[in-house]
Amino acid sequence: MFKILVVEDDRDLNKTVCEYLDRNGYEAVGCLEANEAYNEMYGNVFDLIISDIMMPKIDGFEFAETVRSLNKDIPILFMTARDDFRSKQRGYGIGIDDYMVKPVDLDELLLKIGALLRRAKIANTKQITVGSLTLNAEERSAVLDGEDIPLTVREFNLLYKLLSYPKKTFTRSQLMNEFWDAESESGSRTVDVYMRKLREKFEDCKDFEIVTVHGLGYKAVLK
Amino acid sequence: MSRKSSQKVGFGILRFITFFAIISFVVTCSFLLFFTSASFDEVFIRRNAPLTFLNIFLLTFILWVIDHIRRKITIERPVKMIKSELDKITKGDFNVKIPRVTDIADESNFNEIIDGINKMSEELKGVETLRTDFIANVSHELKTPLAAINNYGTLMQSPDLTEEKRIQYAKSVTDASRSLANLITNILKLNKLENQQIYPVSKPYNLSEQLCECMLSFEEVWERKNLDIETDIEEDIFINADAEMLSLVWNNLFSNAVKFTDMNGKISVTLKKENGVSAVSVSDTGCGMSAETGRHIFEKFYQGDTSHAAKGNGLGLALVKRVVDITNCEISVQSELGEGSTFTVKLRCDEDETV
Numbered sequence: 001m002f003k004i005l006v007v008e009d010d011r012d013l014n015k016t017v018c019e020y021l022d023r024n025g026y027e028a029v030g031c032l033e034a035n036e037a038y039n040e041m042y043g044n045v046f047d048l049i050i051s052d053i054m055m056p057k058i059d060g061f062e063f064a065e066t067v068r069s070l071n072k073d074i075p076i077l078f079m080t081a082r083d084d085f086r087s088k089q090r091g092y093g094i095g096i097d098d099y100m101v102k103p104v105d106l107d108e109l110l111l112k113i114g115a116l117l118r119r120a121k122i123a124n125t126k127q128i129t130v131g132s133l134t135l136n137a138e139e140r141s142a143v144l145d146g147e148d149i150p151l152t153v154r155e156f157n158l159l160y161k162l163l164s165y166p167k168k169t170f171t172r173s174q175l176m177n178e179f180w181d182a183e184s185e186s187g188s189r190t191v192d193v194y195m196r197k198l199r200e201k202f203e204d205c206k207d208f209e210i211v212t213v214h215g216l217g218y219k220a221v222l223k
Numbered sequence: 224m225s226r227k228s229s230q231k232v233g234f235g236i237l238r239f240i241t242f243f244a245i246i247s248f249v250v251t252c253s254f255l256l257f258f259t260s261a262s263f264d265e266v267f268i269r270r271n272a273p274l275t276f277l278n279i280f281l282l283t284f285i286l287w288v289i290d291h292i293r294r295k296i297t298i299e300r301p302v303k304m305i306k307s308e309l310d311k312i313t314k315g316d317f318n319v320k321i322p323r324v325t326d327i328a329d330e331s332n333f334n335e336i337i338d339g340i341n342k343m344s345e346e347l348k349g350v351e352t353l354r355t356d357f358i359a360n361v362s363h364e365l366k367t368p369l370a371a372i373n374n375y376g377t378l379m380q381s382p383d384l385t386e387e388k389r390i391q392y393a394k395s396v397t398d399a400s401r402s403l404a405n406l407i408t409n410i411l412k413l414n415k416l417e418n419q420q421i422y423p424v425s426k427p428y429n430l431s432e433q434l435c436e437c438m439l440s441f442e443e444v445w446e447r448k449n450l451d452i453e454t455d456i457e458e459d460i461f462i463n464a465d466a467e468m469l470s471l472v473w474n475n476l477f478s479n480a481v482k483f484t485d486m487n488g489k490i491s492v493t494l495k496k497e498n499g500v501s502a503v504s505v506s507d508t509g510c511g512m513s514a515e516t517g518r519h520i521f522e523k524f525y526q527g528d529t530s531h532a533a534k535g536n537g538l539g540l541a542l543v544k545r546v547v548d549i550t551n552c553e554i555s556v557q558s559e560l561g562e563g564s565t566f567t568v569k570l571r572c573d574e575d576e577t578v
Contacts, residue, residue, distance in 0.1 A: 083408070085467050105406040169442055171435040188458060213442065214452040216435045 004198040006030045007037045020106045034058035053080040068095045075116040107219040127161050131207025162220035243283045301333040317348035368399040409538040416545045423465035437473040445483050455492035462572040468546045473537040476505040483509030484519045506565040511558045
């Protein structure tokens with residue numbers, strides 16, 4: 001069972017979040033302030049941290065920074081009333097993984113936690129398994145039904161990205177920025193070419209599909 | 224006599240002495256320059272000295288009077304006027320608009336001060352109307368969901384409630400609190416935009432990309448409603464503007480389009496650039512609105528159709544309008560009742576900023 005640490009100074013909010021997580025198959029531990037959280041983390045291993053920003057004594061930024069300096073991989077989710085861009089910028093700068101503005105929808109929180117944990121697992125094992133397809137980031141290999149499918153580096157990276165975030169649509173520019181050099185002359189339509197090639201290569205794979213979203217971008221949909 | 228007016232007389236005398244000193248100095252210099260080689264007998268000098276002195280005195284007096292009049296016109300009058308208007312503002316009358324002084328009187332740059340004060344009173348008036356309208360509207364909008372929460376809470380305390388009812392009431396409480404939360408978020412955002420003079424931070428950025436990314440955040444909703452999405456977004460259009468503020472505009476327009484379009488409807492988004500103007504259009508096949516509604520749609524808390532009141536809080540488009548005003552864009556709406564609406568935002572973008 002995944003263990004989640006909830007750091008939130010409002011007693012009621014903390015309690016309800018923890019209870020909701022407990023009811024949905026997680027083991028939640030609530031802390032009212034950062035020092036308490038440090039103590040908890042000393043004796044336990046957590047899979048994910050949910051933290052408020054505005055807290056007495058040690059604020060969420062400082063807390064996240066400390067946690068990040070000790071553990072590079074643990075997913076941190078900020079749950080805060082502050083919705084200004086600067087706070088988000090600062091949070092992501094420290095290395096948090098997601099940001100939710102209060103009041104949070106508990107169902108959405110569950111979705112985000114699920115996605116964060118899945119990505120953390122991918123990051124840890126460097127491997128994605130979708131039905132009969134296995135992508136291994138270290139070997140940069142794609143194995144479908146025991147058969148190796150040859151991919152170029154860029155094709156592999158694109159597919160790995162899409163499958164790491166299933167159902168999330170990436171715009172062409174987002175993909176370009178990540179996988180092509182800034183100096184690259186090719187227009188964002190180059191992405192279309194790669195997507196076509198990927199579709200051809202995985203024609204036989206029935207476990208996922210690359211979907212074009214209304215001229216906006218691409219996403220992978222698992223079946 | 225008050226201290227102020229005696230001070231004024233003191234300054235008057237001081238100015239007189241200053242003028243006197245200057246004129247004496249000039250006359251002495253002239254004498255030294257022109258009459259050093261000439262020799263006058265003592266009687267002549269004795270006779271003419273007092274006359275020269277009187278002349279200087281007279282000149283000083285004339286200059287002093289002219290200066291005094293000049294000061295009256297160019298300084299004291301505008302100061303008096305500004306002061307009386309400022310008194311009005313202090314008393315809470317923000318309908319003050321100070322007329323600019325004439326160009327002759329403007330040598331002391333009073334117009335800059337006057338413009339500043341006019342701008343200030345304008346802003347204050349804005350805050351004031353916001354405050355009065357706001358209190359009336361907000362209390363209504365806040366109290367309605369609160370009353371619902373309160374009532375359902377009371378109902379849920381009754382011991383003989385069926386499980387089905389209890390779940391239904393709890394859901395209603397959640398819904399009401401959610402709409403309350405949305406309202407408060409919007410009020411705070413609008414308040415921030417209204418009450419403070421926010422200066423947009425303009426930077427060139429890729430508008431096409433921003434539109435795509437904003438739209439994608441509604442992907443889940445449009446999939447659930449099975450909406451047909453049509454996009455015609457010209458690629459890589461760069462504009463020089465405040466990206467964060469404009470994203471408020473797109474988010475509100477998209478969320479409205481998604482909100483007011485029924486199942487299986489269609490939403491189209493276009494971005495076109497013509498003659499240095501980028502035009503973003505968001506069309507839907509939703510319920511549309513009458514021309515009358517269209518005129519008021521950007522007003523705070525105005526909702527075209529009260530039957531849709533539950534879906535929004537009447538602040539979204541007011542937010543949009545405010546951002547559009549701050550960032551010097553234009554927004555227009557075309558709509559037909561029952562057919563759908565099209566919102567168009569026009570942004571000027573200078574050619575040299577296209578990358």
